[in-house]
Amino acid sequence: QLCRPLDPGLAVFAAYWHRGYACHPAAIEAKVRELAPGLRTAWITTPEYAHTLPPGVRLLHPGSAAYWTALARARFLVNNVNFTPRMRKRPGQIHLQTHHGTPLKHMGLDLRDRPAAARGMDFGELLERVDRWDYSLSANRHTTLVWERVYPSGYTTLPYGSPRDDVFQHATEDDVARLRARFGIPAGSVAVLYAPTHRDYQRRSVPRLDAERVARALGPGFTLLVRPHYFHTPGEGVGGGGIGNMVSSGGRVLDVSGHGRVEELCLAADALLTDYSSIMFDYANLDRPIVIHADDWDAYRAARGTYFDITAAPPGPVSRTEDELIALFTTGAWCGPRSAALRAAFRARFCPYDDGRAAERVVRRVFLGERQELLPPVVPLAERRPAPAA
Template sequence: MPRFSVIVPCHRVQAYLPECLDSVLAQSYRDIEVIAVDDRSPDGCGAILDEYAARDPRVRVLHLPENVGLGRARNAGLAHAGGDHLLFLDGDDTLTPGALRAVADRLAETGDPDVLGYDHVRTHGWGGTRRDAPAEVLAGAGPDTFTAAGYPRILDLPMVVGNKVYRREFVAAEGFEFPPGCHEDIPWTFPVMLSARRIAALDRICLNHRQRRQGGPLPATGREHFDVHGQYERVFAFLDARPRLAHWRPYLHRKMGEHCLGILAEPDRLPPADRPEFFRRTAELFRRLKPRGARVDGEVAVLEGTWAAYRLRRQAARAGHGAARLAESARQAAAGRARTGWACLHARRSPDPHLVVYSASGHRGLLGDPAAVYHAARRIAPQLRGVWVVRDAGTAALLPPDVERVLAGTRRCAEVMARAAFLVNDVPWPAAPAGRPGSVYIHTHQGTPLKYLGADLLDKPGARLGVDVPRLLRSADRWDHSLVAGRHSELVYERAYPCRFASARTGSPRNDVLVAGGPGDFRRRHGIPDDHTVVLYAPTRRDYRGDGHVDRIDVARFAADLGEGHTLVVRLHPSLAAGPARGMGLTEPARRGVVLDATDEPHLPDVLLAADALVTDYSSVMFDYANLDRPIALLADDWPAFRASRGAYIDITAEPPGHVAYSYRELARLFASGRWRDEESARLRAAFRSRYCEFEDGRAAERVVRTLLLGEPMPAGPAAGSADGRAGRAGVGVRAAGGAAAYSTTRSTSMLPRVALE
């Protein structure tokens, strides 16, 4: 008897069916049977199913003599299922990699509950991907089993049959079947969830649910949506037959009203001529099924009125929304004019020579290079007053109490920025005032560049999606100094931002702590044993994917392959932190303690200091980590695609910081054999540091404060690229501005040739 029976009904899905079947049969967990039901499909689905069955004995095919619809096709497959648990998959959906292994582990952990719910994403025809469940529903369910009565929020999971697995004996004992019709999920989902005595949750994305523009099982526009009324009548008939569930009637009554109003509110669900009839049928059903004494308020109260009243309410709501938007636009414009006028008023005053305004990562707090400069300034030049721009009150509350802060977009923020002698930021700052005599804008960047930036993105339309390059360059026109960690960075920034700033060879202030090599407290805070080898996996985003995420590694498998005495720490790219990447394969292993998720750690150097080795692909974190002189391994299995879509200034596979693996198997062998830390790894790392970290000597923040903020000379030191791989006290190229001394200047011009830097 297999662990899972995967039931796949098929009708007019020949273009998607191979991808669906491959996603199931290629799962690392193989104790399954696939019952594929050809629902008399007029296209090639039947032949495709027969071909797969001939190749894989786990596939069984049922050819129905007539088309019966999605629900009854599922029932046909259900009658032949022999697995412990049932999983229903539409013929155009796919399982995510590692999904069945994660489900099997969670079922074993919770003792085979009646139902296990998990997350899914909707993949739209235009290429977008959206996580469907409210993020807190699954995360808040806890590690143990429960009932719907004990945790009602579980019913907020979308009514999709495929986002759950069901214990087959439970389904058989209760006699659950799918009805005919296009909203067949409703009278399956509610009875199953309300009847289950043990439910568990898995906070992981296991299903890609395809939303086709045309031809899907749920029609986009048509009278078929009237079917929803009959499906809810089946749900209430189920309650009538089970008095112990009668207390759910008020909840389901409201849910029914909300669902039907949602169909009515969407402009593309019902033909305009059918909308009045749909409202009237919904209202009649709502009144007829209303529980005695139930209170009707909120949005669903409109169903106790007429179609005319509903239309007037919708029109008023749209008008009110439009008026509110106009009022808000006017308010914002007026506030903007007021801030601009206030800033202009203060701009007429002389800059405060002791005022430094800082911001980092879009006003997200004390982070990166600006934070390192700020702390150095407090130590070296306490007469300087540092003020941080933060994005909201929540961010402000996270700052230490002795750090002065202002909220972005406020009049106070405009005032301090207009009065500041120095502005320090690591991302373009469009709100910064135009340069004026006596003020200095110091741009620190966020990492050593590997991927194309700025003007170079003009040749990469996919990578510049959502990036306003001309606006980016107008912002860069305001820079006075651009901090660089080496001559590679200097050349790239001057090419990517053809503006009139000076490159300051200071090194990267954020990396001072890495050059010093302090212990940090990450291991202690997370309870990592002292004798464990910590491997940090830090992948970057992909511009050839709409959501930026591509699964390169099954992190649970990698952690297992590393073996005892190892801790795998995973840190996703910040742009992927809130997307499906985490739910796809990181959240659940992190919950079980298989890996440690460090994506939300605010201070990257703390994570890097804790790691004994770094595994990455093309993330700029490798340049920072190289300052620790610890092993680095690259997984470059999609390097041609990455380079073609985003562009790269160097061929990182030809000049790597350590061994390069071109598949997961190669990566696993690298660690199993111990080659990840051999002499060749050390040689590659030393050459890499010499090329890209030549100005990193642990005094970058001090150098910025003394030369750029205080105008002091910096004593000369050892030549860059000394024997131990660290840079000496590199000379600082600066442009005289705001009283800063004039040193050897490296100036960017718009006439620089566009050379290939590789």
């Protein structure tokens, strides 16, 4: 197959090490079908996630003959992580690396002195993979500076925003209501999405928060949507004995770990509760309250390394203990004036391009070959109207 001509009409996509149709590649694939219908799209995923693919998208099983044929001959290759090291990129192929979030924690070459996070990473092999990239997607100036330093190569940076967040600018009040009904959020309840990140310094997941205790303390007016990091099993690391696939605390703690589209969870939630997850940068585009629970900030920063102090420049109020967290919600500080001011500064820094047309800019530049000056201009922050909270 490597000796046969490239297929100029084929684009191959993947995300999260073959965990289904998700993230920036999914938003870009959908926009390719809309703006470049002459292209055929194929998605690499395992049978476990095959149900996530929309109609009209060809399924490629990792390791199959069709998989290797597609990697050898597709004109376009899109992923939010790296493809297999066995892939041989050919002249004429275009590789778009979308990444999967704004970096707070150290990445790439910055992990050379972080053994707990690097876990035996082969940095020479990493640089060989980076050399395949033709384009690297960036959501803000901070991300551009980090990626170009920790993934050095000759690719072109595309400062176009986060395609997976485009939906935040297009979803309607009815869309939000439908999602809340699907997740079982009671009418009139304040839905808080709790999405913690992975800890490199722990051999196994240790609960950072007792979700059931927090739900009891907040009372019937609140509902917690619990979504552990995708490295963990459902309910792992949320305290209260684990959530699993059950609904607990009188229906006020909902396990949503099985739902693959995190953007839909964000749309359904009235507020985000996280620690150091990059989901905060995405959720800020909704201009809804964000609370940071930083109970182990010093340990996390020492083990992983971070690019700035999120407790000093947060997107909202910060708690250090579970009792402080409960107080932030029971006193109303989670959505008060200071919360809004912190969020406004955070959005100005990290959401400059996320106006709902990031995927369109990518498709027009990479797949259709349009010149930079002809791409849709970015809508200023003050003129954006993200989906309203319930």
